[in-house]
Amino acid sequence: MSGLPPGMILVLGALALPLVRGRLRQLLVVALPVASYAHMLALPADLSVGAELFGYALEPVRVDRLSLVWGHVFHIVAILTAIYALRVKGATEHVAGLTYAGSAIAAAFAGDLITLFVFWELTAVTSVFLIWARPGARSRRAGLRYLVIQVASGVLLLAGSVLTYLERGSLAFDHLGLSGPGSVLIFLAFGIKAAFPLLHNWLQDAYPEATVAGTVFLSAFTTKLAIYALARAFPGTAILIPIGALMTLFPIVYAVIENDLRRVLAYSLNNQLGFMVVGIGIGTELSLNGTAAHAFAHIIYKALLFMAMGAVLHRTGTIKASALGGLYKSMPLTAACCIVGSLSISGFPLFSGFVSKSMILSAGAEAHMLVLSLALLVASAGVVDHSGIKIPFFAFFAHDSGRRVEEAPWNMLLAMGAAAAICIGLGVYPQPLYDLLPYPVSYVPYTTAHVVTSLELLLFAALAFAFLYRSGRYPAEIESVNLDFDWTYRRLAPRAVAAARRRLAALHAAAARRLDAARRRLLRSLERTYGPSGLLGEPWPTGTTALWAAVLLAAYLILSYL
Amino acid sequence: MKQPRLLREEVILRVVSKALVPLILLFALYVQFHGDFGPGGGFQAGVIFAAGMILYGLIFGLANLQRVWPPRRVELGIGLGVMLYAGVGVATMVRGGRFLAYGALDPHHPVHGQHLGILLVELGVGITVASTLIAIFYALGRVPPEPRG
Amino acid sequence: MDERPKSHRLDAPRNVARLVYALAVACALLLVVDVFSPKHPHLPYEGWEGFFAFAGFFAYLGIVASAKLWRKLVMRPPDYYGDDDDG
């Protein structure tokens, strides 16, 4: 049993889901992650399972303190999300969600690059069905874009692994550092999944297009798996600090003006990842502990926030800030859970974000990184805005949209309640979390200075919001699309034509025609050659083949005389 | 222009072939059984035998030939010949020799066994070759089937 | 931040105003506590009294201001990408 990678119970078990129906399926949906968790807990603390593939020493299972942090939280969130998704009809989402969770867990226990790669790709392939499970052409296209980018990450990882193997003769997934072309490719592969700036847009593009439960699944695994991989292979890599700082900053601007509340959360997710990336970049024991702790806390509260927004979407059918408001009257419990999540992500004392994020901030301060610390300070104020205030405020308060709906279903409430309880529990008594961390912890979060400065930052930011909102200066909720980097691949070419239209109105038509004609010409010439009636697509007459046979024969003979 | 006549109405052809066909068949049998000792053997014999039959068919018509050799029997012949050949091989194996090691057919007198083996194998070849050639002749002479699909 | 969903009482503007005042009072109290709390600064600004309050307030204003500017640049109609099928 111990040879089975943790999470495989989920992957294999989920495949049986379509075979059963009704209550039995619901039971199985929850029992599988529980069983998988039990399996992981039963593993010896420093297990290593070796295997051989094409003669290379592999390590499909490697249990250590770092991987265990992710193992624990991935399992917990898998159980919570399974409960949340319990009443979803149809097997697709359940199968996709559980295999996705299982492969992410297995990836976290991969001891070599090939195993990592296999599960890395598996997370991509399984998770895309969470997007496709939502009907409509929009999610289909978003899913396709998502899949292409995720698979590209996997391809980079594979290429990097091969190069790394040729460089060092080992496929072990350990500290790599930026030490050669192989590790640079691997770094990029991780960077795509971790949503580095300019590589980030798949996240905001795809997550809001998934199903209600699908987004919760998605929010938990892919990016955090990348954080784990970075923490494993690139701790202390200096370039990560500016990358992470940038990641904390730019999404908050987008979050302020974004109208789709799940997309706001996606931007906020990106910003939170920035804190973790910074922690890895600093590379001290404290900062790495902070990254692990923050990943743990973050997965739970972010899932909680997505669950709350999912419940709103489930009941009202929309998630646009401009169309919501006043829901606290009809969904009080959901609102309460959402506020717990907001307080946690903002880093309010007594909530989980406080005890984890402050570790990273302290690590930065202890390393006397002035610019970084100021950047993170601004970013923290930004978190207060987009996740602390904007999410609960526009969904549940603000102007009353007049919508009167039912409270969320019991299973969603149960999942949200449990997640909220974990958020508060970790915030009040962080010791169990600290005991899990990879390095010994001597950190004390609750000092007077800490609490006071945090409260100052948070409350004054809230005050600023109150001032802006009441004076009507806060950006209104407007239904819109806000351009982001995905614009380059969704709009660059059409945009070029549009620019031509504005400036060279006369030339535009001709230019567009020519562009289009060129594209069509290329396709046509390809099809002329390869299509069913093309030179290479249509079988030639027999005589041509005979001629070719003679040519080849001659070529062999001539070659041997050269 | 003269209407093409059936070959069987040509007296010379009819008479000559009537005389020749038995001789051809006899020669085929000679080649068949002489194969043990000198030039000859099943393949050649089969071809000659089939040639005799095809000559008969050409002159007296497909229908007459098919009265002698119904298509079904020809088809059987193809299988039977191969079975005979391979069967000998299997028999040698059953008797403890290698595949087609004829000596094993008669453990006491390997030479007898070799005689018997070569005789049967050549017979098998002859039957198959003759049947196959006749089958090809039938296939070519058949009215084409209705277009498919 | 401190708004609690109390059975529809938030519909009254008076109650909302009260909440905002409560928030302002809490902020003022915090500043008082800050002056008296011990500090172990690693970075220079960590020792300045009330710096975090100042930073929180103005960072927030700055973010919103820059977001408004950014919006002028990047905002597009909702059907910009032409695939809005679930309105």
Next chain:
Amino acid sequence: MSEHLPILQVVVPLLAGPLCLLLRHRLLVRGLATAVPLACLTIAGLLLHRVQQVGAISYHIGGWAPPLGIEYRIDLANAYVMVIVSAIAAVVMPFLPGHMGSAMVRRREHLFYAIFLLALAGLLGISATGDMFNAFVFLEIASLASYSLVALGRHRRALVAAYSYLIIGTIGGTFFLLGIGLMYQMTGTLNMVDLAHRLPEPMSPGTPGSRTVLVAFAFLAVGLSIKLAVFPLHQWLPRAYAHAPSAVSAFLAATSTKVSYYLLVRVVFSLFGAAYVFDALKLDRLLLPLSIVAMFAGSTAAIFQTDLKRLLAYSSVAQIGYMTLGVSLASVTGLTGGLVHLFNHALMKGGLFLAAACYGMRLRSSRIADLAGAGRLMPWTTAAFVTGGLALIGVPGTAGFVSKWYLVLAALEQGRWLVAVLVVASSLLAVAYVWRVVEVAYFADRDAGAHPIKEVPPLLLVPTWILIGATVYFGLRTELTAGVAEAAAGVLWESLR
């Protein structure tokens, strides 16, 4: 009896074929035809097992010792090929009755099975024999049987396809025979082991025979390239596979080119030896670019096809490119990659053609556009197709990944970066053509007026999924394929000396 296994491997199907003619009764014939491939598979499995334990087995027909007599020589390489061939034959068998569409064919069902078993016997014979001329005879048996099988396709165009296959195949066979004749002239022997011993002498440059040997090799290589459908000699393949009955396409795609590949590898490495072929003849200079062109041209042509079976056929052209690439890389790793791909491609292309046969049965068409809605209405078949497609792309966890891994590795070993990159890049083309099918099957809706379709019966699903499941299984348990292939590559590389 176990010492007779090498000959039984060939004689069982060879006897069963004519037996079908004698039995004639439909159920008896079907029973026989189902049992024989299973028996062959058992024999091949036993042979592989024995070869792994005791090394090469030699069987002397008629008790005549080689080089005088005909020798059947089983080593790891051909035992491996025979396992594949008989396994595919066994799996394809349940599909054959589905092709007895017209009454005329149904009345002659026993003939159909007889030909099929004959083709099987031919393919196994090529693999088993240790005698060049014997190999030629079996090559012709297999080819002639294949021509007739192709001609049984639903449309009249199948006859044209079979005819052009016959012409081109015969040219290939003739080239092969010429090559054998020239070799015989120089060495006076047809036995492979003996040839390997005697060829070096006339081969050495400067001797009067060196040119003859050279020409002999060129004839053999081109002849087999035709049978193997190496680009640009591949033209018979899309036509034949597209018009043959789907199950026949599955069988031929999975076995006939594979056996030709085996024979080519045997000639290149065992008879002439890598040193001669690559240093003196520079086979790789021609075969390497051709393989790469095949990879791209085949895949690109597949993207533009409108017919599912033709799409798969063109994809075969590309996949054959991968296999010949393995040869032309001229290393044990490359050869291992080629042999692993031989096995894996047999599984996935067999499975895909069977899925196409399932579609054909319900949709009565093999046009890709007609697959609309099949994802929902025929979920198991479509899932099988998608899984097979993923294997074709080379997604990790499937068998296709393993072979590409070896090819990339072999290219990198020699510092041929460009080749490695091209192998990976060509996989992207596979993504494109697989995606075309997936998109239609899952995302397009079936016309309201189209006739209703439902999933095919388990009798057909099970064989399809056996092959598709095997691609996944062997993608995970690589030691079974890669291990044997690596050992086989070693055996071939060491050559028969």
